[in-house]
Amino acid sequence: MQTYDWWYDDGRQVGLDFEDETQVATYDARQGGSAERDRQLLGHLGLKPDMTMADIGCGTGILVREAAAMCRAVVGIDVSAAMLAAAKERAGGLGNLSFQRAGFLSFEADEQSLDLITAKNALHHLPDFWKAMAFARMYAALKPGGRLYVRDVMFDVAPQALAQTAEDWIIWLTQNTGYSRAEGAAHIREEYSTFAWAIERMLTDCGFRIVEHVQDGVYGTFLAQRPS
Ligand SMILES: C[S@@+](CC[C@H](N)C(=O)[O-])C[C@H]1O[C@@H](n2cnc3c(N)ncnc32)[C@H](O)[C@@H]1O
Numbered sequence: 001m002q003t004y005d006w007w008y009d010d011g012r013q014v015g016l017d018f019e020d021e022t023q024v025a026t027y028d029a030r031q032g033g034s035a036e037r038d039r040q041l042l043g044h045l046g047l048k049p050d051m052t053m054a055d056i057g058c059g060t061g062i063l064v065r066e067a068a069a070m071c072r073a074v075v076g077i078d079v080s081a082a083m084l085a086a087a088k089e090r091a092g093g094l095g096n097l098s099f100q101r102a103g104f105l106s107f108e109a110d111e112q113s114l115d116l117i118t119a120k121n122a123l124h125h126l127p128d129f130w131k132a133m134a135f136a137r138m139y140a141a142l143k144p145g146g147r148l149y150v151r152d153v154m155f156d157v158a159p160q161a162l163a164q165t166a167e168d169w170i171i172w173l174t175q176n177t178g179y180s181r182a183e184g185a186a187h188i189r190e191e192y193s194t195f196a197w198a199i200e201r202m203l204t205d206c207g208f209r210i211v212e213h214v215q216d217g218v219y220g221t222f223l224a225q226r227p228s
């Protein structure tokens with residue numbers, strides 16, 4: 001990979017610190033992740049036994065573990081050594097599941113080598129300029145016809161409604177997840193969740209075709225395809 005002195009250091013944690021052992025140990029319970037839901041998601045994304053995929057920002061590895069049972073090879077990628085340790089423990093030495101300590105701007109994959117890339121609740125760690133760079137890198141790593149699934153907090157409201165939407169979401173977080181008000185507030189203040197239209201424009205400018213966009217309150221998902 002060509003390097004520049006101005007390249008963003010995507011190895012550092014922004015906002016919540018996922019190198020913190022307590023954060024990692026409590027992550028699954030707070031986030032409410034589910035192997036069953038991830039299996040269903042991977043089925044919806046069309047993951048097949050002959051395919052190769054990567055999950056970027058894989059966290060504690062629930063999705064990659066399920067994926068390894070469904071396809072040929074899976075790479076779990078994350079910047080956090082603590083998260084990767086938890087993911088490796090969960091994987092229990094599955095032969096077709098490997099891990100890379102890297103981020104969206106530093107992962108290594110051969111060009112046109114992957115059928116599917118997933119990025120769930122992780123892209124908001126990058127500012128928008130670097131999200132676009134990340135999409136371009138993911139596009140290059142996908143085979144023609146390959147797909148990218150992105151899920152994250154993204155706003156789909158008029159700017160006039162942003163403040164109330166953010167406040168409502170923080171209240172919802174405190175009532176429905178293990179996250180505190182301070183953590184929700186830090187997400188809005190210090191992390192880089194953006195607009196759904198910005199994500200869509202970045203994807204299409206990279207050459208992706210949008211297959212699906214689902215917006216569930218502040219949670220947006222895009223399924224995008226590199227044209228064949
Ligand atoms: C909220 S967790 C999501 C984990 C998992 N994908 C899930 O849905 O449960 C965010 C993850 O992104 C990782 N992360 C933070 N910055 C990153 C970056 N620049 N590139 C890749 N992963 C990053 C964090 O270490 C953390 O494991």
